[in-house]
Amino acid sequence: MDDSAGSLERVLTIDAAILEAIVAHARRDHPDEACGVVAGPVGSDEPARHIPMENAARSMTFYEFDSREYLRVWREMDDLDEEAVIIYHSHTATEAYPSRTDISFAGWPQSHYLLVSTREPEVTEIRSFRIVDGTVSEEQVRVVNATVDSMAVQSYMFGQSPATVDYECRA
Amino acid sequence: MAIEVRVPTILRSYTDGQRAVEAAGDTIAELLTDLDAKFPGLRARLITDDGALHRFVNVYVNDEDVRFLGALDAKLGDGDTVTILPAVAGGAVAGGAVAGGAAALS
Numbered sequence: 001m002d003d004s005a006g007s008l009e010r011v012l013t014i015d016a017a018i019l020e021a022i023v024a025h026a027r028r029d030h031p032d033e034a035c036g037v038v039a040g041p042v043g044s045d046e047p048a049r050h051i052p053m054e055n056a057a058r059s060m061t062f063y064e065f066d067s068r069e070y071l072r073v074w075r076e077m078d079d080l081d082e083e084a085v086i087i088y089h090s091h092t093a094t095e096a097y098p099s100r101t102d103i104s105f106a107g108w109p110q111s112h113y114l115l116v117s118t119r120e121p122e123v124t125e126i127r128s129f130r131i132v133d134g135t136v137s138e139e140q141v142r143v144v145n146a147t148v149d150s151m152a153v154q155s156y157m158f159g160q161s162p163a164t165v166d167y168e169c170r171a
Numbered sequence: 172m173a174i175e176v177r178v179p180t181i182l183r184s185y186t187d188g189q190r191a192v193e194a195a196g197d198t199i200a201e202l203l204t205d206l207d208a209k210f211p212g213l214r215a216r217l218i219t220d221d222g223a224l225h226r227f228v229n230v231y232v233n234d235e236d237v238r239f240l241g242a243l244d245a246k247l248g249d250g251d252t253v254t255i256l257p258a259v260a261g262g263a264v265a266g267g268a269v270a271g272g273a274a275a276l277s
Contacts (some may be wrong), residue, residue: 071256
């Protein structure tokens with residue numbers, strides 16, 4: 001991965017609760033791929049509202065938004081002055097990296113493409129990317145408002161890019 | 172017959188940045204031809220060389236995906252809204268045509 005230094009300056013900032021909800025969704029649907037969106041106010045780059053979506057393909061190796069649900073969700077976001085800050089899906093037997101298919105379908109250049117891999121039962125790989133004009137650039141994942149949960153058995157691996165986790169309580 | 176056509180971000184380079192434009196046609200096929208006359212190059216991003224709707228695009232008439240309405244033969248009425256969205260799909264393994272792809276839409 002050359003020229004990664006510049007691309008790693010880009011960051012996806014995401015609330016721990018939302019990240020956990022995405023992972024829970026991916027685990028629930030495993031071994032089928034899971035997919036969905038996190039909406040946020042237009043221009044804010046803040047993922048605020050998690051919207052798990054149906055994988056109309058119901059496949060272990062392919063996902064597709066149900067076309068009717070897709071229109072409904074997009075119209076709803078439009079009504080709320082939101083946009084798709086994150087478009088996510090899971091890989092259930094391969095790494096959390098965009099496949100050629102992922103790249104070929106990436107039609108929302110403003111969105112963060114979050115990949116989750118559930119190939120390991122104890123560890124979930126989470127990586128985030130921008131996909132613009134067929135070019136993939138990985139970005140940092142910054143998790144905010146995490147709590148130290150002694151009961152948590154799931155651990156996260158954020159791929160090769162450095163990740164920061166902020167253990168802070170929002171006032 | 173005025174049809175409002177809503178265009179996704181990646182296709183707005185063809186519509187001078189407009190997110191909604193007006194076009195005419197009794198069917199989707201006619202509408203796309205009219206759109207292409209007004210906004211050259213747009214139709215080629217939606218239709219394959221075989222003259223079919225591109226795998227990477229969803230086209231809706233009001234609330235319905237045109238794939239359930241006869242695709243390019245889907246009928247249009249005055250006041251209908253046509254919405255174009257890039258298909259959101261992917262996965263570990265190719266589940267459909269990968270040549271071209273969304274890059275072909277932009």
